[in-house]
Amino acid sequence: MKVLLIGDYPPPYGGVAIHVQQLHGYLRACGVEAKVLDIGKGGRPAPDVHPVRSPAHFALRLAGFLSAGWMLHVHTSGNNPKSWVLAGLVGGMPGLRSSRVITLHSGLLPDYLAASGARRNFARVALAGYARVVAVSQAVKDAVVACGVPEEKVVVHPAFLSSQVRPGPVPAVVDAARARRRPLITMAHHPSPVYGRKLAFRALKLLAREYPDVGLALFGPGTDAEDFIRDARELGVAGRLEVLGELEHSAALGLMARSDVFLRPTTHDGDSISVREALALGVPCVASDVCARPEGTRVFKADDAQDLARVVTEALAAGPAVQPSVDAGPELLTLYTELAGMPAEAAMPFTKSDDTDIDTGETKHAAQ
Structure with a gap:
């Protein structure tokens, strides 16, 4: 075949x-x-x-x-x-x-x-x-x-x-962000409004009232754009952001695995890979209610920053829990x-060893 x-x-x-x-x-x-x-x-x-x-x-x-x-x-x-x-x-x-x-x-x-x-x-x-x-x-x-x-x-x-879903090594900036942020929240960024950047920033400002050392780590394209910088300044969260740009996927998983909560504040969505990755890693995931979400996801009312902040607080209190994937x-x-x-x-695929490369599929074992 x-x-x-x-x-x-x-x-x-x-x-x-x-x-x-x-x-x-x-x-x-x-x-x-x-x-x-x-x-x-x-x-x-x-x-x-x-x-x-x-x-x-x-x-x-x-x-x-x-x-x-x-x-x-x-x-x-x-x-x-x-x-x-x-x-x-x-x-x-x-x-x-x-x-x-x-x-x-x-x-x-x-x-x-x-x-x-x-x-x-x-x-x-x-x-x-x-x-x-x-x-x-x-x-x-x-x-x-x-x-x-x-x-x-x-x-x-x-x-x-x-x-x-295999987390890989992370850049030093990720470990530095983890060390200074309590809690550390992560989010996949994209310049499209669909990804809910402004909503996340508003909720972050609300969370800072309860968590003085809270930080939001963002990875993905568009974090160096003028409108991103403007939104961060106007919404008063520039000092709480860990802007990481585009990461290799394994590094993004490594970041996610080190975080306390993963956010998915989208205005529209399909079956988000990142939501399922967070759940598979045991990282609490908070996502908008714009579509059906996998079991274990904590959902908030779309476009509601206060509800997003509330659900993040609940997720932090509950802590990690690996969900079936x-x-x-x-x-x-x-x-x-x-x-x-x-x-x-x-x-019936053969059992893959731990040294299978997810980029190439190469492994030391032959098919059984």
Whole structure:
């Protein structure tokens, strides 16, 4: 069985890119021949990861994989026209020997499709060429089915592989932040208003009344932008921020593991990888109530800074607690084998050793 993953690959370290990276490593560790067509900004060199230089280059490489009979698995947000053009292109290219799967990742997808009948029609046509549509949440599945996609073709699997959550070494600035902040709260940052930066800053100011040494560590893009600096100053929290910029994913997990609470104050969301990572690490997670959250998440009323501060205080009082985690790896491997017409036992991955590299999937053990 040969599987081609099509999607973003780190860096940058967005949720889709991380999932593609981890799924690629998982499949390779299970003895599956797996490659990635990186349609993002061209991440770091990695085994069997092929950056796409242009639309023509993408079409040429895709045609080659199709003619060779590779199974294709597209990973995309589904909340913008470019995403659906990609879905339609991959789903519509000739290649009868190749089964196709697509995962739709974004929590913004339901609103995007609901806004226009033309969008829903385009989505239905774009998805017609896929044997399975993987939705990361029930809300995403419901939106896709409402477009006219047969319900039996759509499955729900959170884009999360708990087996790949492995904190790595952190920069010295992380240890310094941990030493001077009590408590230390962490948050994945993005310049989009959807991520709730201003709300987090307002709640941080409220928390400082009870916790004089509280700090908020932010990692991700956009923390050096003028509007970020302006918001921090205007909301009176500049001195309480630990601004870490973009971190390698393993370092971000290391930061998260050292923190007292992880925040997810988004205004819209899908099935957030970072929320599940925090819970898997035993870190209390506080997230907005804009969507269904995994068991163990403490939710607050969206856009309510006082409620956010209240729930963070409760989470700090309760302390750490590891929560059960899902792992989409075995589920997707089973799906691939079914579509390839292979026996079910072919989906039983061997037990991976602790020295498996999550970036390359390389391990010292052979498949059992």
